[in-house]
Amino acid sequence: MTPIRFSPSSLREGRWYEYVIRFGLGGAATAFAGLVSSRYGASIGGLFLALPAIFCASATLIETHETRRKREAGLDGKHRGRKAAALDAAGAALGAVGLLAFAVAFSLLVESSVPLAFAGGSLAWLIVSVAAWYVRRKWRLVRRAHPVQKAIGSRCRGAIDRLECGPSNPRSTERRVQ
Amino acid sequence: MTEYVVRFLIGGAVVSAFAMLGDALRPKSFAGLFGAVPSVALATLGIAIYQHGAGYAALQSHSMMAGAIALGVYSVVVCHLLVRARLRALSATLLSIVVWLIVSVGPLFLAGGRT
Numbered sequence: 001m002t003p004i005r006f007s008p009s010s011l012r013e014g015r016w017y018e019y020v021i022r023f024g025l026g027g028a029a030t031a032f033a034g035l036v037s038s039r040y041g042a043s044i045g046g047l048f049l050a051l052p053a054i055f056c057a058s059a060t061l062i063e064t065h066e067t068r069r070k071r072e073a074g075l076d077g078k079h080r081g082r083k084a085a086a087l088d089a090a091g092a093a094l095g096a097v098g099l100l101a102f103a104v105a106f107s108l109l110v111e112s113s114v115p116l117a118f119a120g121g122s123l124a125w126l127i128v129s130v131a132a133w134y135v136r137r138k139w140r141l142v143r144r145a146h147p148v149q150k151a152i153g154s155r156c157r158g159a160i161d162r163l164e165c166g167p168s169n170p171r172s173t174e175r176r177v178q
Numbered sequence: 179m180t181e182y183v184v185r186f187l188i189g190g191a192v193v194s195a196f197a198m199l200g201d202a203l204r205p206k207s208f209a210g211l212f213g214a215v216p217s218v219a220l221a222t223l224g225i226a227i228y229q230h231g232a233g234y235a236a237l238q239s240h241s242m243m244a245g246a247i248a249l250g251v252y253s254v255v256v257c258h259l260l261v262r263a264r265l266r267a268l269s270a271t272l273l274s275i276v277v278w279l280i281v282s283v284g285p286l287f288l289a290g291g292r293t
Contacts, residue, residue, distance in 0.1 A: 007204050014201065022197045023190040026217065030189020031182045033222045037238065042226075046238035047282045049219040050245030052252050054193050056271040058200070058213050059256065063267035084206060085267040086260040089253045091210015096250035102216045103246055106223065107239040110232045117232075118224075121216070129211045137207070 013065050022057055029053040050099055055092055059085040094136060098129030181225075189221040214249055241286065248282035 029051055037045025063081035070077025106121035200212030219242060226235040255277045259270035 003205060004208050005204050006202055008202050010202050010204075011198060019194060019198075023194045026193020026197075027186035027188075027190030029193070029218050030221045031185040033218060034182065034185045034225065037222075037226070042230075042234050042237040043241045043286065044283075045222075046241030047245040047248075047286070049216070049222055049238060049242040050214075050249045050282070051218065052213075052249055052271070052275070052278055054197065054217065055213045055249075055253070055256075056268070056275075058197060059267040059271050062206070082260050082264065082267065085270075086257050087206045088210040088213055089257040089260065091207045092213030093250050093253035093257065094207075095211040095214025096246050096253055098211065099214045099216055099219075099249060100243055100246040102219065103239045103242040106219075107236050107243075110223075110227070110236050110239065114227055114232060117235075118220070122220075125216055129214070133208055133211055 013069075014061070018061055022054070022061075025053050025057050049103075050096075052092075055089075059088050062088050091133065094132040095125075095129050097132045098125040098127075101125055101128035181229075185221070185225060188225070189218060192221045193217045214246075214253070244285065245282045248278045251281045252278040 029048075032053075033045055033048040033051065036048050063085040065081075066084040067077035067081035070080050102121040102125040105124035106117050109120045110117035196212055196215045196217045200209045200215070203209040203212070219239075223235045223238060226238055252274050255274045256270050259265045259274065260267065263270075265273070
């Protein structure tokens with residue numbers, strides 16, 4: 001089974017100003033998308049609905065949290081922080097596939113029913129994102145089980161592999177960084 | 179002006195809610211999915227429908243597809259910059275914005291995008 005779990009204690013790691021930054025960036029990105037739409041039209045404005053402004057803040061905060069946690073343990077946490085941010089980026093790449101599914105479902109449904117478009121789009125995002133994450137996870141576990149395939153993996157993929165938690169890699173970052 | 183204040187407040191609230199949900203989920207690669215949650219889209223498309231109607235929102239969602247593809251490319255580039263070039267997260271994410279702009283806006287301009 002997948003080890004997906006809800007860990008509300010993680011929220012206590014955040015500082016109050018980090019939540020203010022996220023609120024501010026989210027609000028600014030939404031206002032900016034509206035401004036671009038009204039000035040340059042819906043086609044250009046629509047691009048900015050997928051602007052990675054929030055991701056910049058999230059990845060930086062993840063790196064900061066991991067670095068801080070390692071430093072509190074008396075270690076240099078820069079490397080760990082960078083790896084945790086890279087893992088977040090890998091997840092965001094899969095989430096982008098879901099975002100594409102949201103846009104397709106929304107555009108197909110919005111002119112027939114607005115509530116259905118929001119519900120269908122959100123459901124499409126959830127199903128496609130989770131399925132992409134699950135398939136990637138399974139594929140990496142299978143790949144690790146085959147030494148030849150493992151050997152031909154690129155340096156970057158190998159680094160990300162080491163971050164993933166899996167039964168063949170008990171010392172992985174993800175398992176330790178919970 | 180009021181319109182943009184409302185956009186700011188709604189966008190900030192929706193983005194914060196999804197960001198907190200992502201923070202509380204494990205493992206990290208799964209939580210990363212929430213880096214591409216359509217939070218800005220949900221807020222903006224809702225306001226677009228209220229102000230301009232469903233046709234306008236449909237047009238926005240069409241070009242959002244290009245933005246989503248660009249976000250996927252952007253995320254992969256960020257990942258490589260962090261692992262290979264060993265950049266800090268802030269530098270990697272900000273530098274890669276150029277990639278997002280080229281992949282999303284570039285084809286639209288080349289095709290003489292209809293606005």
